[in-house]
Amino acid sequence: MHDGSDSAAGDCETVVVRKRRKGIYILPNLFTLAALFGGFYAIVMAIDGRFAQAAVGVFCAMVLDSLDGRVARMTNTQSAFGEQMDSLSDMVSFGAAPALISYVWALKDVGRWGWLASFVYCACAALRLARFNVNTAVVDKRYFQGLPSPAAAALVAGFIWLCTDLGVKGGDVAWPMFFLALYAGLTMVTNVPFYSFKDIGFKKTVPFVVIVMIALGIAVIASDPPTVMFGVFVLYGSSGYVIYAWRKAKGVQTSVISMSTDEPDERGLHK
Secondary structure: OOOOHHHHHHHOOOOOOOOOOOOOOHHHHHHHHHHHHHHHHHHHHHHOOOHHHHHHHHHHHHHHHHHHHHHHHHOOOOOHHHHHHHHHHHHHHHHHHHHHHHHHHOHHHHOHHHHHHHHHHHHHHHHHHHHHHHHOOOEOOOEEEOOOHHHHHHHHHHHHHHHHHOOOOHHHHHHHHHHHHHHHHHHHOOOOEEEOOOOOOOOOOOOHHHHHHHHHHHHHHHHOHHHHHHHHHHHHHHHHHHHHHHHHHHOOOOOOEOOOOOOHHHOOOOO
16 A cells, blocks of 8 residues: 655655855955055054055055955955945045054154144044945945045055155154144044036947046156145145135035935934
8 A cells, every 4th residue: 555655755755955155256345455555564664664655555555445346346346345344444544544654753752742633633534434334225325425545544644655755754743744634534534525427328439639638647646655645635625624714605405424314313403
């Protein structure tokens, strides 16, 4: 007599489904790791007293940081892991590294005021990155809310690089370094709008003269990198206040936060 046990066993046969392992995209994260290495290298160079190399490390980290996001978008490899990794890398390269380099180079010569300025810069970098992550969906993409951390780091590192190149010792410019660190740090956490350049279409065709101008720009930078780079970021670091004043004078909204409150999560961000 057939009791159907074989059939039942067949019907109840369990199928083992193996879960796909979650992985990470290697290409954009390689750029992020390289940027992190730039910040770590800068700290090590500062400890060794090689401040010009430390400043160059920060600038290299800045270039690599600008590439990881673009590479991720171009290759369609964006991920939540990559976003968190990028923020942590930025905190080291553009928060901790410039704060420590400036302290070891000059700020230690003004005692507790020196480490206070260094800490304020580092804390403001952390606050700026945290606010950026929270407000990403509601900020006008054409502008940054406050000075972006790579530009703030470039101000600090550029000043150190320029002074080192001119043979000026950190102790001789400790107070200018103090005020510059405070300016860069506090400007990161203001609501002052800084142009983001994100609306420039790099995939679009451009007139031939644009390529010529880019080539000339590269040549100018190569002629005297410390002076040119510091000058560029001084202009950018003050441009936000010019935009703010112009908008204020014209009666245009100065906040870069979207005024839409359709989404519940956006309520309270406009106060």
